[in-house]
Amino acid sequence: MRRVGLGLLHATVLRKKRPSINYSSASSLLCCDHHLPISDSTSQLSSTNGIEGTDYSFNFNRRPSFLPYVAIVVHTLDWSLVKDTKFADTVNQFGLSHSVESFAILIGIFSLSGMHGKARFLFRSIVEYYNNSKHSSPCFELFDLLSLLVSFANGAVKLLEPYRSVIQVLAENSMFEDAIMAYLKVKKIGLEIDVQLCNFLIKRLVDKNEIEYARSLFYDMMKSGPPPNVYTYTIIIDMCMKKDIMEVQEASYILLEMERNGVRPNEVTYATYIRGLCSAGDVESAWDFLQDLKSRRLPCNTYSYNAIIYGFSSNGNLQKSLMVFKEMKECGVQPDVHSYSILIDTLCKGGSIAEVNNLFMEMINNGIMPTIVSYSSLLYRLCSVGKVKDACLIFNQLRENGQSFDLIAYSILTGGCSQNGDVNGALMLWGDMIKRNHVPDVYYYTILVHSYCRVGWMDEALILFESMYSTGVMPNIVTCTLIIDGLLKKGFTIEALKFLNGMDELGIIPNLYTFTTIINAMCKAQMEEVAWGFLGTVMKRGFVPDVVLYSTLIHGLVNKSSLEQAFKLFGKVMKEGVTPNMFTYTSLISGLCHEGSFPRAWFLFEEMVKNGMVPDMIVYTSLISGYCKHKNMMKAEEVFRTMQENGLSGDVYLYNCLIDGYCNLFLMDAAILKMDRMIQYGLAPDVVTYTILINGYRKMGDKDKAHKMFKLMLKQGISPDTLCYLSLGLDNCPVETG
DSSP states (O other): OOOOOHHHHHHHHHHSOOOSSOOOHHHHHHTSOTTOOOOOOOOBOOGGGTOTTOBOOOOTTTSOOSHHHHHHHHHHOOGGGTTTOOHHHHHHHHOHHHHHHHHHHHHHHHHHTTOHHHHHHHHHHHHHHHHHHTTTSOOOOHHHHHHHHHHHHTTSSOTHHHHHHHHHHHHHTTOHHHHHHHHHHHHHTTOOOOHHHHHHHHHHHHHTTOHHHHHHHHHHHHHHSSOOOHHHHHHHHHHHTSTTTOOHHHHHHHHHHHHHTTOOOOHHHHHHHHHHHHHTTOHHHHHHHHHHHHHTTOOOOHHHHHHHHHHHHHTTOHHHHHHHHHHHHHTTOOOOHHHHHHHHHHHHHHTOHHHHHHHHHHHHHTTOOOOHHHHHHHHHHHHHTTOHHHHHHHHHHHHHTTOOOOHHHHHHHHHHHHHTTOHHHHHHHHHHHHHTTOOOOHHHHHHHHHHHHHTTOHHHHHHHHHHHHHTTOOOOHHHHHHHHHHHHHTTOHHHHHHHHHHHHHHTOOOOHHHHHHHHHHHHHTTOHHHHHHHHHHHHHTTOOOOHHHHHHHHHHHHHTTOHHHHHHHHHHHHHTTOOOOHHHHHHHHHHHHHHTOHHHHHHHHHHHHHTTOOOOHHHHHHHHHHHHHTTOHHHHHHHHHHHHHTTOOOOHHHHHHHHHHHHHTTOHHHHHHHHHHHHHTTOOOOHHHHHHHHHHHHHHTOHHHHHHHHHHHHHTTOOOOHHHHHHTTOSSOOOOOO
16 A cells, blocks of 8 residues: 555645535535536645655546445435445545545544444444554554544544544454553543543453553543543452452452442442452352341342352352352342352252252242253253152253253253163153254264163164264264173174274274273173283274273283282383372282282282372272181271271171171171161161171071071061072072061
């Protein structure tokens, strides 16, 4: 683009012939037809302006003009004629001077007609041109251009109007330095800028994290005006409470300063401050502040209560959340969907399913429909604890109340049915989903494939897989791995390996988890050579074996009683820098306990704890079971106490191990005491428990107590199995219970 000095533009305007009647540009256009005559006068740029021989003539008879279109817009206010016009395009076609005059007329007429949005759109186009050209070929100062626009408009546009629009456009385009410069220019030339424009600029600065600019502008307003209003103060308080700033003291100071300056905070201001306190982790102070507002009869809204409910819930203080929720209703502040959603989500995580159901029903009865997040959270929680029927009941109730569900809700319920082995329920949901015109994605197909695989319906899983592919939904590696795992669990090893080879044709590359699944199945089938062969395949394909794969192989070696080989592999894992996980240690400890190598097992246990792992029930059970089998009940009880001190309570299997240990030592009183303790902890003895005790009494020769224990078992409604009958010396014969 040609470089044009502002002096030239001003000179051009001054030399331009005016009509004999002193119309403004806009009024002149209103007085003439669409083919308005344009002045023949020209302006030549002399050599003193630095660019010789350049013609900046305004002889519109010699070059195209944009003014006829402008004239039509002036007469008709037809925005469609110029809505796609860019200032840069008019400059390229008609020159800068002509474009400025044309846009000045358009901005003036739209401003006079109250169409300020259209005027601002034209200003935005000018600013975009300025922003794109100021670095590559600077030809003017934006602020001088604004003055020129006002000059061309001949009073149709006041000077503040273009500045106001330009500040807005600059801020909208994140050109904050230019926006601040424009703001300072306005104040410098004595124009009265309004608080709404300042608020807009501060809000944009805060949203874009230009904190220092926002803070400086706010304090400048406090010093020299315009005086901040309630919205200004609220924006700044919100800024101070941002997570990456957290200037709680400054926010508190601004709140006090606000009241001292006679600006009364509204409920949004207070809610912003309360939310900030909660975000800072000071939920108690937020609650005290809200109580103070109530005592002074100052405004507080649902958002204030929601912030505190969320704060207490995030801190795990569910009871306080419920207390705030209750007081909220008692004070006449109506809970909204977010109030319910926060509590439902918290209750779901805390396992209070009955309370969740009550709260959900209360919400629906109050005419508040749950959000996707709230009902998805509830459905997921119910399904995860096995209450799929309750989840389906709520699902149906919501649907009866007009709630429409997305694919996620169907996926959650279908997944719940799958986890509980309810394939028919999963299929019913599938049919309902299709009926309501939802299109299943790869995730949904995979859930249903998983359902079939879990119950061993491999034919159906493979048919669904083919249907999935034929309908254009590309299976992923998870889908394929599930089918391979299902085939292997059914003993269809050849079919699984054929399926693995067929994946290449689909362009689906097996991942490390796929091979780990295959290796695990081979180890369980005692096909160690095949398993180790797949380890070689893993390495050839460039995968780096991880701790899961290595632990699978170690577990396979332990089950094969190749303990020394397992430890050799363990040493290799350590040398490669792979950190063993809980499963690795548990497998080795279990193998050592089985062989009676308790010092080595205990050493590994201590090493595991030293490496920052928290022992789980499985590893404790391995140790306790091992000590019990080797009749070291003192050590077994010591480990059991350690487990309880670490917050773990035994299950039925663990208590059976202890009871069996005492029975093997003929310490029947201790065995009975352990069963009583088991019942005290809410665990019901099973047929194995009673069989162990019956067998213990039989070994001692006390047949009466053995029969008495058998009758007690029947009284508890537990059916004896074959082993139980054999312990009594019977051959599945019914026994008199009277």
